[in-house]
Amino acid sequence: MPPPDRPDEAGRFAFDGLDRVLHEKKRLGILTSLLAHRDGLVFNELKELCTLTDGNLNRHLAALQEDGLVEIWKGMNGRRPQTLVRLTTVGRERFLGYLGLLEGIVHDALSAAEAAPAPQKGVGLNPA
Amino acid sequence: MPPPDRPDEAGRFAFDGLDRVLHEKKRLGILTSLLAHRDGLVFNELKELCTLTDGNLNRHLAALQEDGLVEIWKGMNGRRPQTLVRLTTVGRERFLGYLGLLEGIVHDALSAAEAAPAPQKGVGLNPA
Numbered sequence: 577m578p579p580p581d582r583p584d585e586a587g588r589f590a591f592d593g594l595d596r597v598l599h600e601k602k603r604l605g606i607l608t609s610l611l612a613h614r615d616g617l618v619f620n621e622l623k624e625l626c627t628l629t630d631g632n633l634n635r636h637l638a639a640l641q642e643d644g645l646v647e648i649w650k651g652m653n654g655r656r657p658q659t660l661v662r663l664t665t666v667g668r669e670r671f672l673g674y675l676g677l678l679e680g681i682v683h684d685a686l687s688a689a690e691a692a693p694a695p696q697k698g699v700g701l702n703p704a
Numbered sequence: 705m706p707p708p709d710r711p712d713e714a715g716r717f718a719f720d721g722l723d724r725v726l727h728e729k730k731r732l733g734i735l736t737s738l739l740a741h742r743d744g745l746v747f748n749e750l751k752e753l754c755t756l757t758d759g760n761l762n763r764h765l766a767a768l769q770e771d772g773l774v775e776i777w778k779g780m781n782g783r784r785p786q787t788l789v790r791l792t793t794v795g796r797e798r799f800l801g802y803l804g805l806l807e808g809i810v811h812d813a814l815s816a817a818e819a820a821p822a823p824q825k826g827v828g829l830n831p832a
Contacts, residue, residue: 584740589733590755599729604809605717612712612816627718672817679810681732682803688740689800 591681597643598674602626603636607663607671610646616662618653637661645670719809725771726802730754731764735791735799738774744790746781765789773798 598607605626609617617625623633640646645667649660663671726735733754737745745753751761768774773795777788791799 584737584749584753586752587755589737589753591729591733591736592755594729594732596729599727601719601722601724601727604722605719608809608813608816609712609717611813612820614820621712624714625712625717627715627720668817672814675810675813675817678806679814681736682807682810685736685739685803686800686807688736689796689803692740692742 593677594681595670595674597639597645598671600636602628602632603640606633606636606640607645607667610661610663611668611671614663616649616660619659619661622661640667721805722809723798723802725767725773726799728764730756730760731768734761734764734768735773735795738789738791739796739799742791744777744788747787747789750789768795771795 598604606622606628609622609625619630619633622628623630626633628636637646637648641648644664647662647664649662651658651660726732734750734756737750737753747758747761750756751758754761756764765774765776769776772792775790775792777790779786779788
């Protein structure tokens, strides 16, 4: 039973807009790396920046590619095969949208923390 | 082979500090709700704020309680049993730490996007 001074609406903290494909900590790293390198990154650079194994990076890239967020190019550097990964235009837009949303959530949460400084033992508990 | 103008260090985008227990979108909602209500929320309020089923909320709360992030109190409102959920001091500190880290990541990513405005087709790809 909410006290009358609580203006909260149902679903206010549902955060449904947070894209599950993007909201994974290693993907957040991959996408930030790519956002910072608009010409793309070769597989090994990306792997090192994000501290990922080949297998993990491949799995995340496959998921991101399936959603059209990254593009993957095969090429050669001299005789060595190379893989280049870039953010697609759609990927860039979706990631920027996600970041904007996340920024708002963090801002709201930190504002809430300032408005409600510290938990107090026993307050609000009303066992009868 | 990174060009010399890339100051990136290995692991720069590993985001290892992002706490996996907290970095889950529904838990982010639960913790933000609790941060905004320092006296705690009863189960049904929390459920509505986060748009969760009983089962899902119970599962997330069990995980958060196991990590010492929330405390769960059983009480009565008249004849009706009630459950009160509150953020622990440790939970509050860990969540605030997480939010601070996330704030930095979002800020860095958005700055990176500003510094590298848009992806260009074909640039950086050097198939030989």
